[in-house]
Structure formats: C-alpha cells, structure tokens
Amino acid sequence: xxxxxxxxxxxxxxxxxxxxxxxxxxxxxxxxxxxxxxxxxxxxxxxxxxxxxxxxxxxxxxxxxxxxxxxxxxxxxxxxxxxxxxxxxxxxxxxxxxxxxxxxxxxxxxxxxxxxxxxxxxxxxxxxxxxxxxxxxxxxxxxxxxxxxxxxxxxxxxxxxxxxxxxxxxxxxxxxxxxxxxxxxxxxxxxxxxxxxxxxxxxxxxxxxxxxxxxxxxxxxxxxxxxxxxxxxxxxxxxxxxxxxxxxxxxxxxxxxxxxxxxxxxxxxxxxxxxxxxxxxxxxxxxxxxxxxxxxxxxxxxxxxxxxxxxxxxxxxxxxxxxxxxxxxxxxxxxxxxxxxxxxxxxxxxxxxxxxxxxxxxxxxxxxxxxxxxxx
Ligand code: 7RM
Numbered sequence: 101x102x103x104x105x106x107x108x109x110x111x112x113x114x115x116x117x118x119x120x121x122x123x124x125x126x127x128x129x130x131x132x133x134x135x136x137x138x139x140x141x142x143x144x145x146x147x148x149x150x151x152x153x154x155x156x157x158x159x160x161x162x163x164x165x166x167x168x169x170x171x172x173x174x175x176x177x178x179x180x181x182x183x184x185x186x187x188x189x190x191x192x193x194x195x196x197x198x199x200x201x202x203x204x205x206x207x208x209x210x211x212x213x214x215x216x217x218x219x220x221x222x223x224x225x226x227x228x229x230x231x232x233x234x235x236x237x238x239x240x241x242x243x244x245x246x247x248x249x250x251x252x253x254x255x256x257x258x259x260x261x262x263x264x265x266x267x268x269x270x271x272x273x274x275x276x277x278x279x280x281x282x283x284x285x286x287x288x289x290x291x292x293x294x295x296x297x298x299x300x301x302x303x304x305x306x307x308x309x310x311x312x313x314x315x316x317x318x319x320x321x322x323x324x325x326x327x328x329x330x331x332x333x334x335x336x337x338x339x340x341x342x343x344x345x346x347x348x349x350x351x352x353x354x355x356x357x358x359x360x361x362x363x364x365x366x367x368x369x370x371x372x373x374x375x376x377x378x379x380x381x382x383x384x385x386x387x388x389x390x391x392x393x394x395x396x397x398x399x400x401x402x403x404x405x406x407x408x409x410x411x412x413x414x415x416x417x418x419x420x421x422x423x424x425x426x427x428x429x430x431x432x433x434x435x436x437x438x439x440x441x442x443x444x445x446x447x448x449x450x451x452x453x454x455x456x457x458x459x460x461x462x463x464x465x466x467x468x469x470x471x472x473x474x475x476x
Pocket of ligand 1: 342
C-alpha cells in the first residue's frame with residue numbers, strides 16, 4: 101500500500117492523541133512488531149508527531165517468562181498499553197501470578213487491535229490488567245486505512261465487550277447487503293464500507309493502481325469496501341465479525357467464524373480456536389474446528405470435550421453452527437501480527453496439503469506439520 105505524508109501523519113497523530121487520551125509526560129507502549137502497520141502508525145508516527153514518550157520493545161511476551169509485559173509496565177510506569185488479542189490469549193492461558201506480581205497502577209487506557217477480541221480475553225484483560233479501572237479501546241482499522249477508524253474514546257464512550265463501538269469523528273460508515281444496497285437502521289449486519297475519504301487512506305497499490313481500484317472501490321458504488329463484515333447493535337455500536345470471505349455457508353445459513361470461535365473460547369478448558377469450512381455432501385459446507393486447550397496435557401476424555409464444545413455452540417448460536425470435526429492442536433499458524441492463516445487451515449481441512457503456498461513468513465511454521473499429522 102502507498103501512504104501519503106501529511107494526511108497519514110495528521111491522522112495517526114489525531115487518533116493517537118484522542119483514542120489513548122495521551123497527556124504530556126505520559127508513557128505509552130505499543131507492543132506491536134514494527135514491521136506491522138500498527139508499529140508504523142502507533143509506535144512511530146502518531147506518538148512522535150505528538151511529542152509523546154513511546155516505548156519500543158524488542159523481545160517476546162514469554163521470555164524470560166510470561167510476566168515480561170507486566171514487568172515492563174511496572175518498570176516504566178506505562179500509562180497507555182496497546183496490544184493484540186492473540187498476545188492477551190497467550191498470556192491468559194498462564195498462571196495469574198505472572199500478572200499479580202507487578203504493580204500495574206500506572207495504567208489508564210488499554211488498547212486492543214488486529215482481530216476481534218473475544219469475550220473471554222476482554223474480561224481477562226479488563227479484570228487482571230486494567231483492574232476494572234482502565235477502559236479498553238478496541239480499535240478497528242486496517243493497513244489500508246492507515247489509522248484507527250472505529251474505537252471508543254476512553255472515559256467518554258461506554259465500552260462493550262467484543263464491540264469496537266463507534267466510528268471516530270470524521271468517519272462515516274455504511275453496512276451494505278449483497279445486492280449493493282445500504283442497510284439502514286440498527287440491529288442489522290452487512291458488509292462494512294466507508295462512505296467518504298479520510299486523511300490516512302492509502303492512495304494506491306504501488307505500481308498497480310487498477311488493482312487498488314478493483315479491490316476497494318468496485319464492490320460498492322462510491323464506497324470504500326473494507327472486506328470485513330460487521331453488525332450494528334441497537335444503539336449503533338459496531339462489532340466486527342471477521343473477513344467476509346471467511347463466511348461459511350452451512351445448509352444455506354451464512355455463518356461468520358468469529359461468533360462461533362467466541363462461543364468455543366467460553367469453555368473453561370479452551371484457550372483459542374479457529375473454524376474453517378470443508379465440503380459436505382448434504383450441507384454444502386460443514387465446519388471444521390481447530391482448538392487449542394489451555395492445558396496441553398488435558399487429561400479429560402476428548403470426546404466429552406467435543407460434546408461440551410458443541411453444546412456451548414448450540415446454546416450461543418444454534419445447532420446449525422455445530423462443528424462436524426474438532427481437532428485439538430497445540431498451535432495455529434499465525435502471521436507476525438497474530439492473524440490466523442486460515443488459508444492453510446482450510447487446505448488441511450480439505451485434505452489438500454500438497455501445495456500450502458508460502459509459509460515462510462509464519463511466526464510458527466513448525467505448527468503446520470503438527471496439525472497435518474493430527475488431522476482427523
Ligand atoms: C490494524 C491491522 C486488518 C484487518 C481488518 C480486520 C482485522 C483489525 C480489528 C480487527 C476486529 C478489531 N491492520 N482487525 N483490528 N477485527 N476488531 N479491533 O490489523 O491490515 O494488518 O489487518 O484486521 O479484519 O480488516 S491489518
């Protein structure tokens with residue numbers, strides 16, 4: 101993506117200051133990889149354009165132990181902390197001692213970015229890191245948007261778990277149906293679009309302007325299409341439901357993966373999960389779930405666990421969303437920014453592992469082999 105200079109800088113500066121409620125002398129820390137847009141926009145440009153103190157960390161959350169983040173928060177008296185749900189879930193799997201050992205009273209605002217934050221992770225973050233005192237800003241945005249587009253303003257917007265809440269001032273959203281019509285009103289869901297340009301929007305794809313036009317501006321007339329699905333609740337809050345190409349059609353029902361994964365993660369033995377579709381003679385597609393347990397040595401009968409997981413799905417979403425196959429695994433293939441590489445999981449579920457494509461940029465390429473071996 102090609103970003104501009106002034107527009108990109110102004111927008112990251114504006115969103116940084118307001119979404120983190122940054123005040124002079126605060127110490128801010130974003131844990132992102134500097135090579136991810138989150139690192140560009142919110143470790144470097146936004147904070148520095150405000151003259152903020154921004155902590156740069158080179159390391160991992162689990163070395164020398166799982167308390168690393170909280171040790172740094174205490175040491176530098178971090179006021180605003182910004183991380184990804186994948187990191188929160190990884191830490192929430194471990195003993196609470198790692199968090200409770202440190203003084204986190206400097207924290208005023210907690211941020212989340214990169215994927216939908218599931219309810220379990222939201223509460224763990226809120227209870228144990230924020231001690232129910234620091235608002236969580238669930239910030240939705242993309243490489244293409246340059247900066248945050250949907251987020252609560254801390255201490256002003258009441259937060260709601262799993263909701264990125266409201267568009268930031270200046271951002272006008274639309275939900276569109278498959279036929280290209282805008283869906284008005286509340287308690288609806290559709291394809292998430294932006295109606296008007298904003299300062300940090302990417303200007304083109306380097307060397308391929310036609311691809312830029314085609315990808316973002318051809319699906320809906322006069323709209324920027326994000327590729328994400330979202331729902332708008334009764335008060336107008338937005339919840340991102342995942343990429344629309346992740347929607348799976350089971351017996352004619354369109355099922356988004358995020359809400360089902362959210363339900364599974366409610367099970368006390370489950371740390372994380374990912375769902376993909378696979379071909380099914382009767383239903384068209386059926387659901388295949390990859391599930392990571394909190395304790396890898398889980399002694400309980402796995403068939404019982406499978407039943408319990410489907411029971412939770414039935415309660416939260418309905419029997420239509422039950423999984424046909426559940427594979428327990430030690431990890432999921434992820435990019436450096438923590439996004440699950442569903443393309444790979446889909447191929448494994450389809451029994452098509454001859455050509456998995458490029459997996460060299462994965463954080464954990466070894467996990468692919470172990471998932472293939474454990475295929476059910
Ligand atoms: C910042 C970043 C963009 C995609 C985006 C979404 C997903 C990002 C959230 C989220 C739910 C969030 N840029 N996404 N933030 N989904 N809630 N708060 O991640 O270009 O790497 O990815 O990430 O699907 O389209 S990105």
